[in-house]
Amino acid sequence: MSRQKSDEQVITHPHLIRLHGNDNVAATTVNVEEGQLVEIEGREIRAADSVPTGHKMAITEIAAGEKVIKYGVPIGSATCLINPGQYVHTHNLKSDYLPTYTLDGTNRYLDSRGRTT
Amino acid sequence: MKGYLRSDGRKGIRNLVVVAYLVECSRHVAAEIVAPMRGEGVHLIGFSGCFPNDYADRMMTSLCTHPNVGAVLLVGLGCESFDDQRLKKTIEHSGRPVERLVIQESGGTTRSIEQGRRWVRQAADKLRDDAPVDMKIDELVVATICGGSDASSGLTANPAVGRAFDRLIERGATTIFEETGELIGCEQLIASRAANDILGKQIVASIEKAARYYAVYGHGSFAPGNADGGLTTIEEKSLGAYCKSGDSTIMGIIRPSEIPPCGGLYLLDIIPDDEPRFGFPNICDNAEIGELMSCGAHLSLFTTGRGTVVGSAVAPVIKICANPDTYRRLSDDMDIDAGRILEGRGTLDEVADEIIEHIEATADGRQTASERLGHQEFILTYKSEFAPSPRCRAEDG
Known part of the structure; x- marks a missing residue:
């Protein structure tokens, strides 16, 4: 597994977990530092940001408005262009799930404008 | 077997x-x-x-x-x-x-x-x-539950159980997942996996019912933004628990004491239909295991990050530890070290294979860790009687 290059730090075992084949983000299993090369499924990605353990890194380019896929399904939408290796979190990903969990008494959710969902 | x-x-x-x-x-x-x-x-x-x-x-x-x-x-x-x-x-x-x-x-x-x-x-x-x-795997009913979860649960043990579930279903087995209260935020996604539209609507309703029920007891606060463990959205948070169910078609909703009518994946709805009475729907993990057993589950796959030690009376419990540090501390109590995925010592597929191996060996009589240690926890509390299960199964559509 070790693929050390002369002048670069390469993490020598998979420190990203891609949970589903359709995912465009992977979870980190260690703290990844900005500039590090990390490997996922035999491919190398350079970390554009530092990503704490268990958080998400983009593994493909994600356009603004495109769904961010984890577990094979959307977990929200990108709010700007996200490049491979970038940290994905609240600064560039928002929920598509609008309800504020206020209930109107009839077992229906109300969103932030008071509409049922 | x-x-x-x-x-x-x-x-x-x-x-x-x-x-x-x-x-x-x-x-x-x-x-x-x-x-x-x-x-x-x-x-x-x-x-x-x-x-x-x-x-x-x-x-x-x-x-x-x-x-x-x-x-x-x-x-x-x-x-x-x-x-x-x-x-x-x-x-x-x-x-x-x-x-x-x-x-x-x-x-x-x-x-x-x-x-x-x-x-x-x-x-x-x-x-x-x-x-x-002789008993074949298509005669087996396997349930899953999570308890003592942490950030690792949704990365290792839960998705590995999901893959194991898919493999069991391919071989004709029956599988059951539950915890509608932890599926809030991905109702539409779950509904899209239903065998038909009626069932899909019923699944959405059952999750809304759970949200209402838990809100009454002060556990309805699924506020978005729990960023500590790297979770960005409510969808992502719920998916960590939900991914135990794998990718297979959901064949029906069942209620406690109801036996799934045929093989495939079922959602157990444990929330009574009337106004909240008798307190929390399930006061602890073993109350949930009891209901899964009442639906005929031969054994349960229990995923845990922080580490639980319990087993169960009646049906063996296979404990799948999501966190490698927890596994090292509580290895005696664990059957499977899924957290090794985090340390590059295994993949989700390898852990799923190991889960299947444990299921077959346990069904064939091998003791699980909790059986070996004498765990036989059991609890049954008051609850409202459930209405007959809605007509929402695959064969009805």
Whole structure:
């Protein structure tokens, strides 16, 4: 597994977990530092940001408005262009799930404008 | 695989004597009857309430006729409201040896314990003569539950169980997941996996019901933005628990004590349909395991990040540890080290393979960690009776 290059730090075992084949983000299993090369499924990605353990890194380019896929399904939408290796979190990903969990008494959710969902 | 054939056609992966107390007042006598039989397949279950409860009655009936159970001793005080005669008849009809011990009629604590131990010893000896029959994986009902979760649960153990579920279903097995209260935020996604539209709508309704129910008890705060463990959205948070269900089509919703009608994946809805009564729907993990068993689950896959030690009466529990540090601390209590994925020592597919191997070996009689350590937790509390299951199954659509 070790693929050390002369002048670069390469993490020598998979420190990203891609949970589903359709995912465009992977979870980190260690703290990844900005500039590090990390490997996922035999491919190398350079970390554009530092990503704490268990958080998400983009593994493909994600356009603004495109769904961010984890577990094979959307977990929200990108709010700007996200490049491979970038940290994905609240600064560039928002929920598509609008309800504020206020209930109107009839077992229906109300969103932030008071509409049922 | 070998199993024990029951009169309803189901097969058990264990052949247990169950001693069931029918009120808290008879629990000590029942526990003393079981005590010298440790390691000999005699398990204690029961219901502590003195007042009648249809849900508890049905649960006890389901568990006393669970495929893993071969004989039953009912232990009552004598003045509780539990209808022990009816339960005894139902067990008799199932072809199982059953005896009823009433402490007020059998001379008090000491004599009841002596009588009970004699009956249980004989019943256990007799069960050992039962010849097992061939059992295939498509006759197996496997449930999953998570408890003591942490950030690692959704990365390792839960998705690995999901992959194992998909493989079991491909081979014709029946699988059950639950915890509608932890599926809030991905209703539409789950509904899209339903076998038909009616079922999809029913799934959405069951999750909304859970949200309302938990809100009443102060556990409805699924506020977005729990960023600590790297979770960005509510969808992502719920998916961590939800991914235990894998990718297969959801065949139906079932309620406690309801046996899935055919193979495939089922969602167990544990939330009563009426206004919240009797407190929390399930007060702890073992209450959930009890309901999964009542639906005929032969064994449960229990994923844990922080580490739980429990097992269960009646049906073996396979513990799958999501966090490698927890595994090192509690390895004695764990069956599978899924957290090794985080350390590059394995993949989700490898852990899923190991889960399947453990399921087959456990079904074939190998003890799980909690069985080996003598864990036989059981709890049953008051709950509202469930309405008949809605017509929402695949075969109805």
